[in-house]
Amino acid sequence: MQDRVHTHTNGKRWTLDHPELGTGPLPITPYLSAEYFEQEREKIFTRTWMSTGKKVEEIPQPGDYLVLDLAVGKTSVLLVRDKDGRVRGFHNVCKHRGNRLAWNDRGACGAGLMCRFHGWTYAADGRLVGVPEEDMFFDFDKRDYGLSPIATDVWEGFIFINLDPDPPETLHQYLGEVVDLLRGYAFDRLPLSWSYTAEQKCNWRILRDSQLEFYHGKALHQQFAGKVMINKQQPSCHVLDAKLFRRHSMMSFYGDRRNTQRTPMELLMAQFGASFKTFPSARDMDRWPLGVNPTRSKQWFFDIYYIFPNFHLVILSPFLFVAHTMLPETVNRSTWNARGYFPQPTTAAETVTREYNKCLARDVWLEDGSTLENTQRGIESGVLSHYPVQDQELLIRHAHKVAEELLASDGQAG
Amino acid sequence: MSDTRLPEPFTDLEPLAAVWALATETERNQQRLSSTMAQIQAFYDTLLPRMEAVLTYLSTFPPEPPDTLPQEVRRLLYLALAMAEITTAVELHQQPSVPAGFEPRRFIPDHERGKGVGG
Numbered sequence: 001m002q003d004r005v006h007t008h009t010n011g012k013r014w015t016l017d018h019p020e021l022g023t024g025p026l027p028i029t030p031y032l033s034a035e036y037f038e039q040e041r042e043k044i045f046t047r048t049w050m051s052t053g054k055k056v057e058e059i060p061q062p063g064d065y066l067v068l069d070l071a072v073g074k075t076s077v078l079l080v081r082d083k084d085g086r087v088r089g090f091h092n093v094c095k096h097r098g099n100r101l102a103w104n105d106r107g108a109c110g111a112g113l114m115c116r117f118h119g120w121t122y123a124a125d126g127r128l129v130g131v132p133e134e135d136m137f138f139d140f141d142k143r144d145y146g147l148s149p150i151a152t153d154v155w156e157g158f159i160f161i162n163l164d165p166d167p168p169e170t171l172h173q174y175l176g177e178v179v180d181l182l183r184g185y186a187f188d189r190l191p192l193s194w195s196y197t198a199e200q201k202c203n204w205r206i207l208r209d210s211q212l213e214f215y216h217g218k219a220l221h222q223q224f225a226g227k228v229m230i231n232k233q234q235p236s237c238h239v240l241d242a243k244l245f246r247r248h249s250m251m252s253f254y255g256d257r258r259n260t261q262r263t264p265m266e267l268l269m270a271q272f273g274a275s276f277k278t279f280p281s282a283r284d285m286d287r288w289p290l291g292v293n294p295t296r297s298k299q300w301f302f303d304i305y306y307i308f309p310n311f312h313l314v315i316l317s318p319f320l321f322v323a324h325t326m327l328p329e330t331v332n333r334s335t336w337n338a339r340g341y342f343p344q345p346t347t348a349a350e351t352v353t354r355e356y357n358k359c360l361a362r363d364v365w366l367e368d369g370s371t372l373e374n375t376q377r378g379i380e381s382g383v384l385s386h387y388p389v390q391d392q393e394l395l396i397r398h399a400h401k402v403a404e405e406l407l408a409s410d411g412q413a414g
Numbered sequence: 415m416s417d418t419r420l421p422e423p424f425t426d427l428e429p430l431a432a433v434w435a436l437a438t439e440t441e442r443n444q445q446r447l448s449s450t451m452a453q454i455q456a457f458y459d460t461l462l463p464r465m466e467a468v469l470t471y472l473s474t475f476p477p478e479p480p481d482t483l484p485q486e487v488r489r490l491l492y493l494a495l496a497m498a499e500i501t502t503a504v505e506l507h508q509q510p511s512v513p514a515g516f517e518p519r520r521f522i523p524d525h526e527r528g529k530g531v532g533g
Contacts, residue, residue: 348487349469369516
């Protein structure tokens with residue numbers, strides 16, 4: 001496969017391929033305004049497909065369940081595998097008088113899930129199956145009081161929900177081109193290997209943007225990424241490819257892993273297991289999914305896929321990817337879940353190489369995390385009314401436009 | 415004081431194990447953050463020349479759960495995991511913590527809380 005680095009980075013400004021996005025600065029209001037956040041809540045987060053961040057493997061057996069408290073939807077979500085193996089979603093609310101049904105954040109409901117309040121019991125498919133002293137109700141039919149369903153669907157094992165009771169499009173329609181681009185990636189073979197969660201006192205967009213560009217790589221992650229990003233031909237351009245879809249987007253980044261610091265531990269880790277920074281065999285590249293390193297560059301660092309509004313996949317190799325799920329709580333509070341998916345160790349030595357990669361990822365994320373609440377405080381100072389957007393921050397510009405369209409569409413998310 | 419014995423080829427590393435052979439990431443990270451850079455560097459410098467032998471030895475054992483391993487081997491694994499923990503301090507940051515980083519105590523490792531995450 002031809003290496004297209006030079007043609008793709010030769011002075012190119014990716015933003016100019018999308019004149020409808022303009023090149024001007026973006027407003028700061030969406031990051032600060034409670035009214036704007038309420039609009040986002042009503043017209044985005046309760047009407048589009050949203051990542052739960054969870055995978056089907058986390059509820060492996062019929063009756064296994066997970067609970068996700070979703071402040072942005074003003075509800076608690078019960079994800080449960082029914083006896084036919086299908087993952088379903090419900091409001092975690094007893095239909096008697098509204099008590100919280102499942103109290104633990106995960107569990108197995110076996111024969112049924114029983115409300116602690118009066119003992120109403122539901123099957124894993126949401127049917128109300130047990131009502132103590134049922135004969136004392138009046139004109140009562142259990143079929144009228146099953147759990148309220150939430151539209152739930154699965155893509156490559158990732159569980160998505162849509163709080164719109166009647167979504168205008170399926171999850172796969174919503175994901176569009178991304179489905180084909182990533183088909184064949186090892187999502188089903190790489191186990192969840194580490195997961196960190198952090199409450200952040202910042203608007204969800206600050207969190208979202210922090211993982212939506214890599215202009216920050218050479219500064220914030222200087223030790224980790226600075227040398228890898230050096231590009232003598234195009235010193236200020238690090239984008240190999242950028243694709244903007246109707247809602248989603250992707251960017252592929254330049255990186256020469258031969259410039260990785262060959263530290264003693266890095267070399268040992270590469271010898272005994274899969275290493276983050278070691279470039280995967282270029283020989284196999286033609287067999288990679290079309291959307292992974294789409295330019296088939298030998299100087300490929302990673303790809304970011306942004307699934308609007310709250311899910312980022314960062315693909316670093318055929319055997320390592322990262323998933324970020326970002327959930328708004330209030331206008332200035334958000335939850336960040338950062339996960340690594342990495343090969344299952346087959347020996348105790350590989351447990352060590354996995355730990356090395358985990359600690360490296362964690363430390364890089366602690367660098368990312370350092371900017372979030374500081375940025376929130378900075379913009380709350382009122383100093384900024386708008387901010388300039390660099391070419392490598394194109395995905396932020398696009399995401400802003402997508403949100404504006406949804407907010408202007410009077411809630412018709414389709 | 416818990417037993418600090420290591421497998422036969424690595425008994426010289428037992429003084430390190432007494433400090434660093436800790437069972438969880440949280441404990442190892444706290445040990446890193448409460449140590450001086452000189453202490454971390456001394457750990458790294460002592461273990462690094464033995465690390466290839468340690469990993470070769472650990473390659474002959476299954477990965478997990480660690481409580482299926484003989485106690486000495488488990489302790490050696492924990493020591494090697496601590497090496498993985500402090501590597502970024504030595505090789506990237508040249509200080510115990512991530513410079514100006516987000517507070518590690520607020521970055522909660524779900525994988526240590528039995529939330530269905532491997533390892």
